[in-house]
Amino acid sequence: MTPAELLREVKRIELTTRELVRDLVAGDYASVFRGRGMEFAEVREYLPGDDVRTIDWSVTARLGTPYVKRFQEERQLTLLLLVDVSASGGFGSAGRTRRQLIAELTAVLGFASTRHRDRVGAAFYSDRVEWFLPPRSGRRQAVRIVDQVLAYQPEDRATDLPRALQYLDPLLRRHAAVVVLSDFLDQPQWPALDRLAWQHDVMALQITDPRERELPAVGLVTLWDPESGDWAVIDADDIAVRQRFVAERTAFDTAFSSFCNTRGIDLLRLDTDRPYGERLAAFFSRREHRWA
Numbered sequence: 001m002t003p004a005e006l007l008r009e010v011k012r013i014e015l016t017t018r019e020l021v022r023d024l025v026a027g028d029y030a031s032v033f034r035g036r037g038m039e040f041a042e043v044r045e046y047l048p049g050d051d052v053r054t055i056d057w058s059v060t061a062r063l064g065t066p067y068v069k070r071f072q073e074e075r076q077l078t079l080l081l082l083v084d085v086s087a088s089g090g091f092g093s094a095g096r097t098r099r100q101l102i103a104e105l106t107a108v109l110g111f112a113s114t115r116h117r118d119r120v121g122a123a124f125y126s127d128r129v130e131w132f133l134p135p136r137s138g139r140r141q142a143v144r145i146v147d148q149v150l151a152y153q154p155e156d157r158a159t160d161l162p163r164a165l166q167y168l169d170p171l172l173r174r175h176a177a178v179v180v181l182s183d184f185l186d187q188p189q190w191p192a193l194d195r196l197a198w199q200h201d202v203m204a205l206q207i208t209d210p211r212e213r214e215l216p217a218v219g220l221v222t223l224w225d226p227e228s229g230d231w232a233v234i235d236a237d238d239i240a241v242r243q244r245f246v247a248e249r250t251a252f253d254t255a256f257s258s259f260c261n262t263r264g265i266d267l268l269r270l271d272t273d274r275p276y277g278e279r280l281a282a283f284f285s286r287r288e289h290r291w292a
Contacts, residue, residue: 010146013107020277021111043067077118077177078135081106082164083149084182085124085131087157087227093211094273101207101272102181103149108280109179110142120145125164126156132171158227162192177201183208184256194263204260206269213249215242 043056046066059067083106089099106122113120114137121135122145131152133145159182172178178200180193196202215221215236224231234241253269260267268283270276 009103009150010143013104013146014111014143017104017107017111020108020281021115042070044070076137077113077116078172078174079109079113079118079120080135080168080172080176080178081109081120081122081145082168082178082180083122083124084126084159084161084180085152085154086126086159087154088159088183088185088225089154091209092272093209094271096272098183098207098209098272099149101270101276103146105181105205105270105276105280106149107142107146110145111139113137114139114142122148123164123168124148124152124154125159125161126154127158127160127163128156129164129167130155132168134171135176157229159186159189161186161189165192165196172200175200177203179203179205181205181207183212185252187252187255190256190259193260193265197263197265202265204265204267206256206267207272208269209272213246215245217242 043059044067046055046060046068050068054068054070056067056069083102085099089102090097092098092100110120117137119135119137120141122131122133123129124131131148133141133148161180161182178196180202182204184190184204184206193202193204215234217237217239219235219237220233221236222231222233236242257267259265266283266287268279270279
């Protein structure tokens, strides 16, 4: 994609997502995200009933009378978009790849957060974090993230979410809302999300494609894993093969849903061949009513 084509695509995405961003910001945006962090507000004299755990001992010793620290909810939310840029992101059988859908989703989330004057950042990961943009506020920040999603050429093909989170852990010292955009096909890596959810508000946006849900009856088909390079030939005319394919995918989806549900991770599946606006709005509406 040339620079001119990239600029046109970024502008198209911004225009396409503008109404959805406006609707999201028009709602009680702050309550969509759980548990904003706390920031220091002031030090004042101790009053009967104050929690003794908030006593500022250095100030108390200096002034000779008890003082306590007061905190308030942070005025700004920190939103981190954790984007899977492994080789499977280039797959798409319905006219739109995973990467293209992820670009639109990051636009919605990024522009909504900046219009609310929150901070938004991004981390692109394959088998490691390849690109990290520290959270900042402002429209230019959101545009830069969308631009990078579309233009970025990953250095590695595989996925290693635990390694990526190990890199990010010291960078996310305060509570944040973390949106992970991936296909989540590597089941052994799911526990890394569990550890992340202990400290942050985690949302999983699972990007799927229709060819991953069912196979058409088109004879011999070569299946290739773009991350591992493994491949296999199957007979898609065989109804038993197609049924087994659907059953295995259904079992996988059920297992991931159960994993997220038991760990307090909100999951939304979005398909490359279907409109996502209403489903994304409904997803955030459910969160808004839950945490309001």
